[in-house]
Amino acid sequence: MGDLFGATTAVQPLAARMRPRTLDEYAGQDHLLAPGRPLRQALEQGALHSMIFWGPPGVGKTTLARLLASLVDAHFVTLSAVLAGVKDIRAAVDEARQQQARSGRRTILFVDEVHRFNKAQQDAFLPYVEDGTLVFIGATTENPSFELNNALLSRARVYLLKSLDAQALSTLLQRALTDPERGLGELQLSIEPAAQQMLLEAADGDGRRLLNLLETAADLLQPGDCLGVALLAELLGEGRRRFDKGGEAFYDQMSALHKSVRGSNPDATLYWFARMLDGGCDPLYIARRVVRMASEDVGNADPRALTLALNAWDVQERLGSPEGELAIAQALVYLACAPKSNAVYMAFKAAMRDVAEQPSHEPPLHLRNAPTKLMKELGYSQGYRYAHDKPEAYAAGEDYFPEQLEPRQYYQPVPRGLELKIAQKLEHLRVLDAASSNQRRSSP
Missing domain, CATH: 3.40.50.300 (P-loop containing nucleotide triphosphate hydrolases)
Known part of the structure; x- marks a missing residue:
């Protein structure tokens, strides 16, 4: 018998035979x-x-x-x-x-x-x-x-086009079981409700995978049999859900994991971590990204996050699975629950942007070392104030930027975690700078 497109169906797999012939037959x-x-x-x-x-x-x-x-x-x-x-x-x-x-x-x-x-x-x-x-x-x-x-x-x-939902997959399944011409209707097979649910979940939104699994199971049954959970579980084995290690699904799930950490949701964080492992993602890749999250999204609000992330990476390299994966999970949950700050990340980007847009300014002479007599004669290191010799180990009013560049304030600590204390310290130092500047202006 010929199908819509002129090919014979005798040797075609079930998925090919069940191609819809009209838009009304199209599922999803x-x-x-x-x-x-x-x-x-x-x-x-x-x-x-x-x-x-x-x-x-x-x-x-x-x-x-x-x-x-x-x-x-x-x-x-x-x-x-x-x-x-x-x-x-x-x-x-x-x-x-x-x-x-x-x-x-x-x-x-x-x-x-x-x-x-x-x-x-x-x-x-x-x-x-x-x-x-x-x-x-x-x-x-x-x-x-x-x-x-x-x-x-x-x-x-x-x-x-979206993954097929449970209703669309169920429609495909029932058509395949009941259609006597293109499907398996002549076999009069039935399926246990629990097995049907298992089959729909195993298909993971893929209609072709659904029909291929059904056809494989049907080959092991006799006419009139009922497809049960035991046979289906044996067929499925440890088949993984859809996960393209180099494609769109990979980066989408990695993005979801990162944003769950940033959003302080440890439960969603664990879900996406489990999804990526289930799909075959290399745990070492995730461990490397966790280190990035620790710096980008937690930063100095809790510097321990970076240490824990590096430790988890080390455990994965030393012990492998499953101990390493548990350590990565621990680091991820810690990061998700930690106070958040992207202040260092934003400050670093701003500094890189200035460097890219500005000329290559030389360091001022007072910040240069003077290991030779000639360099000393040229003024290298002249006027440098050694911070440890000053009150509070701080050379108030010192300018560490190039002479051609007005001092910038890239780093803006957030009012969370350890950065609360850092912000207070930096504000205190700015008060000292202002006092030093006023003193220099008032001196004769």
Whole structure:
């Protein structure tokens, strides 16, 4: 039996056989395809435009592109950016021109994993998108803002596809179990409620993964059997949830972890830490980022945070799992509960900005060492006041900035934690500076 796109279903996996044939059969993405939504209205009116589908694996990007081609009766050409090159793009352009000449049909060029194309490859089909030879649809799991060039983004509208929710996955599951032509309906299988919940959780928003797991389980059952928790648990083993160690999901979860620490929420901090470990993230990478959090978000409000973060990193390197992961968890919880200050972080950025924008000012002579006779004759170190010889070990009124630069106050301690005391100390020193300045002005 042939499916919508002309392929035989005898040897196709269940996920391929169950591809929806109409928009009404399409599960999920209601924010784009529900009746009355702009994308659906445009498609039903045949107003096709170039677009990019951005979303995680298994949410129907390729399926949606094929459905669109069917809706508008367009010729469909598909390329994988993993394997294709400029030569393949040119061949697709020639095929599109032949279709236009023979039948007047438009051609949709669908590029899967389009983020893997380099700039030259992305530029190769732009003229043909511009002149209408091709309608371009790209699919990507990565953020288009980072992975696609601006010329391509300006010619295509980006649509965000979301992970399938429990309702959409349940719909897919029931169709697959009951459809006698394309699904497993002839087997008359059933599934325990607890096993169904386990299956939905294991799919983790990925419809293809759901159907692949169901098909694998069905291969081990007899007609009329019930899929139970024991068999499903054996099949799932220790399968991990979706986590791309170098992609969008990785950085999203790392961002969520960091912001949970910054937001003083230890519980959310532990959740995102566990998610990243569950997904296979290297604990040493997290340990390194924890050190960054200690300096950036806690700083001198509690300097012990940096020590604890470094200790956790050391434990992970010395002992590995699970002792190291527990030490990192301890450091993360401490950071989340600690008083927060980004004063050092902001002061450092301000100082770096001044250095980048200012000329390379020389240190003033009184701050330079004078190890030789010539340097002393040139005035090096002359007038330097040794702080330890002064009251409170402070040379009040001394200027340590270059002569061409007005003194700055980069560091602004926050009224939290140890920085309360630091702020009081700095204010006291400023009073001493002011008194010294007044004394110099009043001296004859």
